[in-house]
Amino acid sequence: RFGYFGKDQPELVRLLLCNVSGCLTDGRLHMSVGGLEMVSIHNRDLAGIRMLKNEGMEVILISSSDNPIPVALADKLSQQTKCELRHFKEQRQVEVERLIVEKNLGWKEVAYLGNDVPDVDCLNLAGISAVPMDSPMVVLNAANYTCQSRAGHGALREFIEHILQLKKSAQCRSEVQSPM
Amino acid sequence: RFGYFGKDQPELVRLLLCNVSGCLTDGRLHMSVGGLEMVSIHNRDLAGIRMLKNEGMEVILISSSDNPIPVALADKLSQQTKCELRHFKEQRQVEVERLIVEKNLGWKEVAYLGNDVPDVDCLNLAGISAVPMDSPMVVLNAANYTCQSRAGHGALREFIEHILQLKKSAQCRSEVQSPM
Amino acid sequence: RFGYFGKDQPELVRLLLCNVSGCLTDGRLHMSVGGLEMVSIHNRDLAGIRMLKNEGMEVILISSSDNPIPVALADKLSQQTKCELRHFKEQRQVEVERLIVEKNLGWKEVAYLGNDVPDVDCLNLAGISAVPMDSPMVVLNAANYTCQSRAGHGALREFIEHILQLKKSAQCRSEVQSPM
Amino acid sequence: RFGYFGKDQPELVRLLLCNVSGCLTDGRLHMSVGGLEMVSIHNRDLAGIRMLKNEGMEVILISSSDNPIPVALADKLSQQTKCELRHFKEQRQVEVERLIVEKNLGWKEVAYLGNDVPDVDCLNLAGISAVPMDSPMVVLNAANYTCQSRAGHGALREFIEHILQLKKSAQCRSEVQSPM
Numbered sequence: 001r002f003g004y005f006g007k008d009q010p011e012l013v014r015l016l017l018c019n020v021s022g023c024l025t026d027g028r029l030h031m032s033v034g035g036l037e038m039v040s041i042h043n044r045d046l047a048g049i050r051m052l053k054n055e056g057m058e059v060i061l062i063s064s065s066d067n068p069i070p071v072a073l074a075d076k077l078s079q080q081t082k083c084e085l086r087h088f089k090e091q092r093q094v095e096v097e098r099l100i101v102e103k104n105l106g107w108k109e110v111a112y113l114g115n116d117v118p119d120v121d122c123l124n125l126a127g128i129s130a131v132p133m134d135s136p137m138v139v140l141n142a143a144n145y146t147c148q149s150r151a152g153h154g155a156l157r158e159f160i161e162h163i164l165q166l167k168k169s170a171q172c173r174s175e176v177q178s179p180m
Numbered sequence: 181r182f183g184y185f186g187k188d189q190p191e192l193v194r195l196l197l198c199n200v201s202g203c204l205t206d207g208r209l210h211m212s213v214g215g216l217e218m219v220s221i222h223n224r225d226l227a228g229i230r231m232l233k234n235e236g237m238e239v240i241l242i243s244s245s246d247n248p249i250p251v252a253l254a255d256k257l258s259q260q261t262k263c264e265l266r267h268f269k270e271q272r273q274v275e276v277e278r279l280i281v282e283k284n285l286g287w288k289e290v291a292y293l294g295n296d297v298p299d300v301d302c303l304n305l306a307g308i309s310a311v312p313m314d315s316p317m318v319v320l321n322a323a324n325y326t327c328q329s330r331a332g333h334g335a336l337r338e339f340i341e342h343i344l345q346l347k348k349s350a351q352c353r354s355e356v357q358s359p360m
Numbered sequence: 361r362f363g364y365f366g367k368d369q370p371e372l373v374r375l376l377l378c379n380v381s382g383c384l385t386d387g388r389l390h391m392s393v394g395g396l397e398m399v400s401i402h403n404r405d406l407a408g409i410r411m412l413k414n415e416g417m418e419v420i421l422i423s424s425s426d427n428p429i430p431v432a433l434a435d436k437l438s439q440q441t442k443c444e445l446r447h448f449k450e451q452r453q454v455e456v457e458r459l460i461v462e463k464n465l466g467w468k469e470v471a472y473l474g475n476d477v478p479d480v481d482c483l484n485l486a487g488i489s490a491v492p493m494d495s496p497m498v499v500l501n502a503a504n505y506t507c508q509s510r511a512g513h514g515a516l517r518e519f520i521e522h523i524l525q526l527k528k529s530a531q532c533r534s535e536v537q538s539p540m
Numbered sequence: 541r542f543g544y545f546g547k548d549q550p551e552l553v554r555l556l557l558c559n560v561s562g563c564l565t566d567g568r569l570h571m572s573v574g575g576l577e578m579v580s581i582h583n584r585d586l587a588g589i590r591m592l593k594n595e596g597m598e599v600i601l602i603s604s605s606d607n608p609i610p611v612a613l614a615d616k617l618s619q620q621t622k623c624e625l626r627h628f629k630e631q632r633q634v635e636v637e638r639l640i641v642e643k644n645l646g647w648k649e650v651a652y653l654g655n656d657v658p659d660v661d662c663l664n665l666a667g668i669s670a671v672p673m674d675s676p677m678v679v680l681n682a683a684n685y686t687c688q689s690r691a692g693h694g695a696l697r698e699f700i701e702h703i704l705q706l707k708k709s710a711q712c713r714s715e716v717q718s719p720m
Contacts, residue, residue: 011587027584030210031616032186032613032636033612036212036576037213038211042207043207043208043248044295067583072211076215115584116584122646132683136701153208214395214504219391221388222387223388223476224475228477229481230426253392256393341496366678396572397573398578399567402568403561404567404676407606433571433572433573463604508711514674
């Protein structure tokens with residue numbers, strides 16, 4: 001099959017990994033003296049998650065110890081998005097590899113949306129990877145795709161539409177070529 | 181009368197339908213651990229709603245089950261804007277058609293401000309339709325008018341000014357032509 | 361004195377009037393189900409108010425019944441900025457004229473920062489007037505000066521710097537010409 | 541050593557001073573009637589602070605009486621960022637000079653991120669200085685480096701990356717030249 005040994009095989013992607021802070025949220029934390037902590041998420045990104053799930057893919061949210069989002073708030077976002085949440089404590093690549101082995105997947109089956117230095121290795125290894133427009137330069141260079149949307153303002157949705165579009169194109173190519 | 185069989189008949193518009201999340205609000209939900217949920221609305225959009233009502237038109241806000249805004253918050257926005265609120269559970273077009281029959285109206289008498297995939301059919305059917313600037317591509321293509329303002333930052337106001345301008349032009353044309 | 365009968369006499373300005381909602385704030389209201397209502401103000405604008413007061417000018421904040429900011433919140437902003445606050449209920453121009461008579465001033469001594477249709481007459485009458493960049497077209501046309509900053513993000517500060525600059529230039533001109 | 545008597549000696553920088561309001565935060569204060577006050581900080585800026593500390597540099601946050609951030613909230617931000625916080629009451633330059641003497645440092649060893657008029661002297665004196673993109677003109681001119689990012693949206697992170705890059709280049713130059 002044409003393209004089988006090429007770099008991008010979007011038809012294989014079965015799992016999307018997405019940072020909570022700076023990918024699902026805009027990276028900001030709103031704080032009060034009394035200890036109230038708030039983050040902001042966008043309806044368009046939540047709609048994107050539902051679109052991907054409807055196509056049979058899984059979405060897992062990543063929270064880490066670098067992350068200023070308190071654990072309880074990350075759990076809240078997990079409930080709101082109906083996505084599994086993983087709290088990573090060790091080096092990102094090690095944790096993600098443990099996760100994809102557990103899910104019986106390989107890197108080619110993973111789509112990754114990251115936004116900072118600890119994500120660089122995973123962005124390079126994943127089958128498809130993206131970063132929100134407002135990411136540091138070093139991270140922009142590691143991803144296949146740079147979203148035109150900012151984090152927390154549709155970047156996740158845009159990446160999901162990109163994945164679905166690639167999968168659709170790959171299916172068309174595959175259908176055209178199979179009878180030959 | 182000239183233009184009677186044309187596409188746009190803004191002089192007929194009597195009802196504006198507007199999504200709460202992503203049209204009246206900017207689509208974002210601010211969340212805390214303790215369960216506090218906030219949305220943001222813009223004074224300019226509220227002023228627009230008052231302008232349209234002063235011209236004798238009705239504005240109905242649409243909330244749906246796809247929508248992350250909790251029911252109680254949508255009700256709050258209904259009070260704040262003094263607009264009726266409808267919670268749609270089924271397919272959008274079916275629900276809107278039920279509503280306009282109930283109001284003794286047809287699609288030509290409806291202006292529709294939408295922002296995502298479930299709105300596409302209604303955007304195509306409505307007499308006049310618009311989307312905020314920051315909407316996904318597929319939705320941008322379905323609307324007559326793309327607002328230069330973002331959702332929750334004056335897009336609703338801009339659409340209302342557009343409607344009022346079109347109505348005024350149509351009235352002028354009609355007055356010029358009636359004596360002939 | 362040269363320019364005495366010209367349009368702009370910035371050296372005369374002694375009072376700045378500024379809308380609370382959409383000029384001091386960004387025009388947005390953040391709302392929760394439980395009734396929490398928040399608005400956002402910018403440090404740069406507060407610093408501007410202090411600059412103007414240090415030059416002996418007065419700043420009065422305007423709140424109106426068109427305005428979604430609750431009275432108690434406007435009072436809070438009055439305390440925060442240490443500026444007098446007026447709640448206007450009638451037509452804007454009438455209320456402002458009453459205020460400037462009370463202060464023994466004329467329109468030429470008033471600088472006005474407005475952002476919507478009810479401000480148009482005052483923008484036309486005031487000695488100097490401005491609007492934040494993100495104002496509707498009809499309002500942009502009524503003001504002498506269009507701020508490059510958005511409301512709640514430095515528009516007030518920018519207008520104040522503009523006034524101080526004009527006053528300084530007028531003083532220089534006046535000093536050069538007086539000996540002649 | 542080449543460049544020893546030049547203006548920029550980034551290899552000497554050991555302390556970064558940063559305003560809380562308008563540098564670490566976006567300069568906005570979110571307020572409710574009931575007295576709730578919130579500010580927003582960005583994960584990318586917090587990651588930057590960690591990067592600088594990992595390279596052995598110190599970060600001190602500056603709060604001042606001009607500043608609308610309540611003392612308790614500034615303390616909260618100090619805990620969140622794990623940076624010392626100083627409340628300055630007198631003229632900025634005097635306070636900073638007292639601080640750098642206390643730390644046994646000179647101006648050449650200080651990096652300064654400021655955003656308003658009271659920072660101008662310190663921006664001129666510091667070894668390296670920067671301002672967020674959205675700063676008033678007079679302040680932009682006083683700094684060595686103008687961040688492309690806005691305050692509270694990565695300006696601090698960008699300045700930190702700039703410092704680290706300059707230090708790295710200076711080290712390379714120094715290594716090339718020492719054997720000669």
